Amino acid sequence: MNTFTLTLIAAAAGSAAAFAPSQQGRASSAVEAKAFSDDFGAMAPLGLFDPLGLIEDGSQKKFDMLREYELTHGRVSMLAVTGYLVTAAGIRFPGAGDVPAGLKAFDYLLASKDGQNVLLQMLAFMAVATIVNRDAEWLDNEAEFVGDYRNGSLDFGWDKFDAETKLKKRKIELNNGRAAMMGIWGLVVHEGLGVSILPGNILP
Incomplete structure (x- = not known):
């Protein structure tokens, strides 16, 4: 077991201990009252x-801002994990059969003019997606919740769900996003270490 692995285990153990339930009733009540x-x-x-105490002041505006960041990063991470696994499985767009999977794809694309054009297209797409996927404050429309970017034009049956189903689906998205953030981080770290965590010991 190398030093890096031991460090990760120690950090995880320390985090778990820090947020373990307190044995003192008064301290537990204080935590619940946050x-x-x-x-x-x-x-x-x-x-x-909230280990850094970012929302200790009870500011709803700050909380909503952080929740929006969390949802955005979660959604991007879900796409990142999907893309990572799809390319690791050998699936490519036509004409991109030689592009390696994982982080090595960036070096490959940067090495040629055509590859650089692909990266610029990706950057342009991300910029447009960032602009489009936000609450359109200039429209006569009110978002139902933080991260609701439908802006009165998309529905997909959402308005037909009852309140309990909507809350359940929002919890599912939040948890999937959190898992995906850890997932893509784990995939990138293990690729850097040269240790596969994919089926068949695939290492991009």
Whole structure:
């Protein structure tokens, strides 16, 4: 077991100990009384996870901003994990059969003019997606919740769900996004270490 692995285990153990339930009733009550501890994003086993105290002041505006960041990063990470796994499985767009999987794709694309054009197209797409996927404040439309970017034009049956189903689906998205953020980070770190965590010991 190398030093890097031991460091990760120690950090995880320290984090778990820091947020373990307190044995003193008074301390537990104080934790439960924290602002936003009853939000649907505060889930077991950690409950409200705010180790840096970013929302201790109870500011709803700051909380909504951080939740929007969390949702955005989660959505991007879900796409990143999907793309990573799809390319690791050998699936490519026509004409991109020689592009390697994983992080090596960037070096490959940067090495040629055509590859650089692909990277510029990716950058342009991300810029447009960032502009489009946000709450259109200039429209006569009110977002139902933080991260609701339908702007009165998309529905996909959402308005037909009852309140309980909507909350359930929002929890699913939040948890999937959190898992994907850790997932893409794990894939990138293991690729850097040269240790595969994919089926068949595939290492991009």
